[in-house]
Amino acid sequence: MDDCIAIRGARQHNLRNLDLDLPLHTWITVTGVSGSGKSSLAFDTIYAEGQRRYVETFSPYARQFLDRMDKPQADRIDGIPPAIAIDQTNPVRSSRSTVGTMSELNDHLKLVFARLARLYCRSCGRLVQRDTPETIVEQLLRAVEPGAAPPTIRILFTVEVPDNFTADEVAGFLRQQGYDRIQRQAGRRFEVIQDRLRLEPGRRGRLTESLEAALSRGQGRITVCRESAAGEPGEPLRFSTGLHCAACDIAYRDPTPSLFSFNSPIGACPTCRGFGRTIGIDYGLVIPDDRLSLEGGAIKPFQTPSYAECRADLLKAARRRGLDTRRPWRELSDADREWVLQGQGMDAWERGEWYGVKGFFDWLESKSYKMHIRVLLSRYRAYGLCPACGGARLKPEALWWKIGDPEPRSIRDLMQMPLGRCLEFFKTLVLPASHDEAARQLLGEIRTRLGYLVEVGLDYLTLDRQSRTLSGGEVQRINLTTALGTSLVNTLFVLDEPSI
Known part of the structure; x- marks a missing residue:
């Protein structure tokens, strides 16, 4: 039969010459008491034969890198497709593995952020985007109040004096090119006037040409100033053709998918190396x-005879400070607690001042x-959130890129969001018409995989949940959705006691 798996004479483990026909394209449940041969049939016979035949389709060189199972004891097995086994064991012990990496959603998210995310300045929080002469013209014209007299503007670009030239030589070069009007000279920097004109729709052509020339000579950065009634330049408006916040004068790099991956040295936080936690x-x-x-022994490591001198130093310095050494630790002010822990600076020991509990442990290090000493330090060490990334695992540059409106979300925000809410976010995410079909397919794949995870009852998990903290049933469901997300066809799935 072509539409079934035909098993003849199966003798694997406690099976006794079993003959069985299993129909394809349907859900089959194998039940029975303990020791009746359920696993022998499902895993050691059906899955083993399907996996063995699939692996044999590869070259001998490729097969050496794949797990291979022994051929099951049976007279004949026909019509079996390639098999995938999904059990309830959780073999993951690495803290780098998360729900996002297991479900492969992290791989899709880093591509989405590299393609679709918008940059927000780390200093002022404004949206950073590339300006063009056309967008600058539209922004300037929109700023003119209806019915008001057209203002006069100045279009400026900046010229830095190279180290091998003097300021007078550069000024001479500018005059030779027709730039006689210099608004301001600050040290080795000139602010050169490209054009001065009235800001009105009828002069759009001249305005665009002047902006293009200024951007070309100003290396992609220009300034536009409105003149006051007295002819004085007003507050400057800065524009840039690159990823550059003109208001804060901060330049940024183009994003890459690796920037949004904590398993890549390009994106991982350098302090915790992508783990999100540090030991201290x-x-x-x-x-x-x-x-x-x-006095009563609040500082535990100071209570041993070996470090009684440190306890004496603390009490002596505390009395000089006027700190009540008999008051319970919980009743001390925040400033006094900070003084006890941090001390009075890096070189407090040399100055004869209190070096702090932190200084004591730095000396032990x-x-x-x-x-x-290593044994002593191990008693007071523990893992905590990384002070640099706050548990995000990524460099700060990755968190400046966000997607969505009206509340933009960084990749960390999405990682900490329950899968149910994350699915709703991506369902409501609308792509601008300028994005290509590849971005739409990528977004569709994320919605599909999130939908599978929600359908199997994992809407309460987050993408940054560590895999080693998951139960066997949760791991099984994630593995199943990962397999379903690949859109495999004509594949046999063997599930061990599924709880779905």
Whole structure:
């Protein structure tokens, strides 16, 4: 039969010459008491034969890199398609693996942000976009109030004096090119007037030509000033043809997909290397009981005879400061607690001042080549959120790029969003007409995969949830949606006790 899997004489494990026909393109459930041979039939016979035959289609060189299963004991198995087994085990132990990486949604998201995201300035928060002469003209004309007299504007570009020229030589070169009007000279920088004209629709052609010339000579950056009634230049408007915030004078780089991946050195936070956490001193372990005072032993590592001198230094410095050493730690002011922990500066030890609990542990770090010091440090260390990225795992540059309106979202915002809300976000995301068909297909693939995850009941998970914290059933559902997201056809799926 062409429409079924025909098994004849299956003898794998506790199967006894089983003959069975399993119809294709349907859902089949194998049930029975413990030890009846369910796994022997489903995994050790059907899946093993399907996987073995699929692997044998590869070259001998490729097969050496693939897991291969033994041929099941059976007289004959016909009509079996390539098989995929999805069990409930969670073999993942790496903290780099997340729901996003398992479902391959991270790979799609980094492409979406590289293609569709818009840049927001890290300083002023404004949208950073490339200006063209046409967009500058439209923006300037829109700023003119209806019915008001057309204002006079100046179009300026900046010229930096090279190190091998003097300012007078550069000014002479500018005069030779017809630029006699210099609005201002600040050190080795000239602000040159490209044109001065009235801002009205009838002069659109001249305005566009002047802007093009100024952008060409100003290396893509220009300034436009309105003149006051007295002829003085007003507040400048800055424009740029590159990824450059003209208001803050900050230049940015074009994004790449690797910038949005914490598994790439290009995008990973350099402090935590993409893990989102760093190991350091946990002051909750250093001061485990906040009911104790400084004299009563609030600082735990100072209570041993080896470091009694540090305790004496602390009490002596505290009395000089006027700090009540008998007051419980919880009742001390924030300033006093900060003083105890951080001390009085980097060189406090040399000045005879209090070096702080932090300074004490920094000194221990310098002695960590000794075994007993490493053991002592391990008692007070713990993992915490990375102070540089705050757990985002990415460099700050990746978080300046956002998608969506009216509330733009960074890739970190989407990673921390429950899958149900994330699906609603992408369903309402509208692409401008300027984007190509590839971007639309990419967005459709994200919606499909998120839809699968929500349909199998995982709408409460987030994309940055670590895989090693998932249950076996959650891992199985994610693996199933990953396989479904690949749009495989004529494939046999073997699921171990599915909870879907």
